[in-house]
Amino acid sequence: MLAKSQVKYIQSLGQKKFRDQEGAFVVEGPKMVRELLAAPNLELVTLVGVASFREAGIPFTEVKDSEFLRISSLSTPNQVLAVFRKPVFEEPRFGDGVNLVLDGIQDPGNLGTIVRIADWFGIRRVVCTPDSADVFNPKATQSTMGSVSRVQVLYEDPHALMQRHPDLPVYTAVLEGKSIYGQPAVGKGWIVIGNESKGIRGELLQRATHPVTIPRIGQAESLNAAVATGIILSHLLGH
Amino acid sequence: MLAKSQVKYIQSLGQKKFRDQEGAFVVEGPKMVRELLAAPNLELVTLVGVASFREAGIPFTEVKDSEFLRISSLSTPNQVLAVFRKPVFEEPRFGDGVNLVLDGIQDPGNLGTIVRIADWFGIRRVVCTPDSADVFNPKATQSTMGSVSRVQVLYEDPHALMQRHPDLPVYTAVLEGKSIYGQPAVGKGWIVIGNESKGIRGELLQRATHPVTIPRIGQAESLNAAVATGIILSHLLGH
Numbered sequence: 001m002l003a004k005s006q007v008k009y010i011q012s013l014g015q016k017k018f019r020d021q022e023g024a025f026v027v028e029g030p031k032m033v034r035e036l037l038a039a040p041n042l043e044l045v046t047l048v049g050v051a052s053f054r055e056a057g058i059p060f061t062e063v064k065d066s067e068f069l070r071i072s073s074l075s076t077p078n079q080v081l082a083v084f085r086k087p088v089f090e091e092p093r094f095g096d097g098v099n100l101v102l103d104g105i106q107d108p109g110n111l112g113t114i115v116r117i118a119d120w121f122g123i124r125r126v127v128c129t130p131d132s133a134d135v136f137n138p139k140a141t142q143s144t145m146g147s148v149s150r151v152q153v154l155y156e157d158p159h160a161l162m163q164r165h166p167d168l169p170v171y172t173a174v175l176e177g178k179s180i181y182g183q184p185a186v187g188k189g190w191i192v193i194g195n196e197s198k199g200i201r202g203e204l205l206q207r208a209t210h211p212v213t214i215p216r217i218g219q220a221e222s223l224n225a226a227v228a229t230g231i232i233l234s235h236l237l238g239h
Numbered sequence: 240m241l242a243k244s245q246v247k248y249i250q251s252l253g254q255k256k257f258r259d260q261e262g263a264f265v266v267e268g269p270k271m272v273r274e275l276l277a278a279p280n281l282e283l284v285t286l287v288g289v290a291s292f293r294e295a296g297i298p299f300t301e302v303k304d305s306e307f308l309r310i311s312s313l314s315t316p317n318q319v320l321a322v323f324r325k326p327v328f329e330e331p332r333f334g335d336g337v338n339l340v341l342d343g344i345q346d347p348g349n350l351g352t353i354v355r356i357a358d359w360f361g362i363r364r365v366v367c368t369p370d371s372a373d374v375f376n377p378k379a380t381q382s383t384m385g386s387v388s389r390v391q392v393l394y395e396d397p398h399a400l401m402q403r404h405p406d407l408p409v410y411t412a413v414l415e416g417k418s419i420y421g422q423p424a425v426g427k428g429w430i431v432i433g434n435e436s437k438g439i440r441g442e443l444l445q446r447a448t449h450p451v452t453i454p455r456i457g458q459a460e461s462l463n464a465a466v467a468t469g470i471i472l473s474h475l476l477g478h
Contacts, residue, residue, distance in 0.1 A: 111357050
């Protein structure tokens with residue numbers, strides 16, 4: 001049984017304003033919750049589950065299914081919900097390794113999927129323009145499949161960061177660039193992915209040192225932003 | 240104004256049973272509708288829009304916003320909705336070109352996104368196991384972004400098809416395969432993508448001539464099925 005104030009608190013974290021204010025976010029489902037409980041840089045605030053959730057050695061507040069439905073943001077609630085403090089990361093060193101830049105990605109699912117892709121390819125930092133979706137939006141966080149604890153997602157002006165690191169190459173995913181096939185591996189720099197429909201803003205395009213393109217063979221007009229990111233990272237970082 | 244029977248008809252197409260019975264499906268939004276109206280293999284059944292949808296030379300049944308809300312399956316309805324007969328394709332020739340095989344893809348959004356990726360990379364046929372999501376599910380169709388008119392999606396037993404074409408190579412996306420990096424280009428055969436959590440069923444794995452893997456650099460446990468498909472197709476078909 002949860003106090004009314006706890007129900008309200010958990011529900012409020014569906015909104016960015018309250019997530020920012022509380023420095024906390026929600027994840028759901030046994031798999032995601034277990035993975036984040038094991039993350040060294042996350043602090044658990046609350047764990048709430050239904051009777052069917054049983055995990056050796058992990059205490060949680062047990063609630064009825066009807067009560068769980070009220071706090072869950074999933075269309076099919078899945079046994080357990082956890083509130084964590086936002087992850088803590090070291091001060092970012094943009095000159096080390098590759099920084100993924102997301103310019104105005106709007107769809108939380110796309111954003112979360114991209115963070116998961118970044119994690120797969122060993123990218124440690126994702127810089128989002130402040131008008132991008134929030135990675136702690138429940139849909140985004142779920143889509144990261146746990147990568148939100150490993151990949152540092154920052155909301156900063158990427159143009160200003162690039163100006164502070166003028167020697168780093170800037171790869172931009174554009175329609176008219178060099179083919180990504182056969183590009184040499186990228187060891188450090190910025191890889192910029194644009195908004196789902198508007199692409200990359202002019203200010204960032206102007207800083208491009210390596211505009212790249214996924215050549216089209218068939219007839220689809222475009223690729224989904226997350227899919228394009230996966231393809232580009234595999235060709236620039238894979239080996 | 241729509242007759243009650245028309246409202247019921249359009250709503251019924253949200254269910255596979257009625258889509259199969261009527262041989263029809265729904266798409267929404269001006270961009271998708273315009274693209275499919277121009278497709279040579281699609282026949283329009285009904286076009287319904289609100290007053291703000293105006294398109295030179297295209298007649299449609301105008302309805303009030305409140306009525307449009309009732310027939311739309313989108314959370315934010317977008318001006319126009321069309322019912323089309325399912326696209327007509329030539330008899331498939333599996334020996335020509337590459338066939339993408341989807342083994343039990345469950346999420347309609349993933350399925351639609353994969354069809355769009357197939358179209359980008361010039362694949363003309365996608366064979367889904369009969370337990371896969373329906374490509375004419377509204378969410379799947381929307382996710383194809385129009386590719387549903389260009390890519391033939393079949394629901395058949397891929398194992399039986401492979402048996403009939405024993406000489407074609409079978410590429411399978413698995414965890415323990417050869418790296419996709421540096422693979423020679425694939426001109427014909429089968430490329431098999433597995434279910435989001437269970438992967439590829441044993442029967443199909445046994446037919447694999449080329450098990451392939453996207454090598455992991457970082458720590459994410461897996462990649463989204465559509466993202467993995469995009470990466471694999473770019474390495475096996477891109478040039």
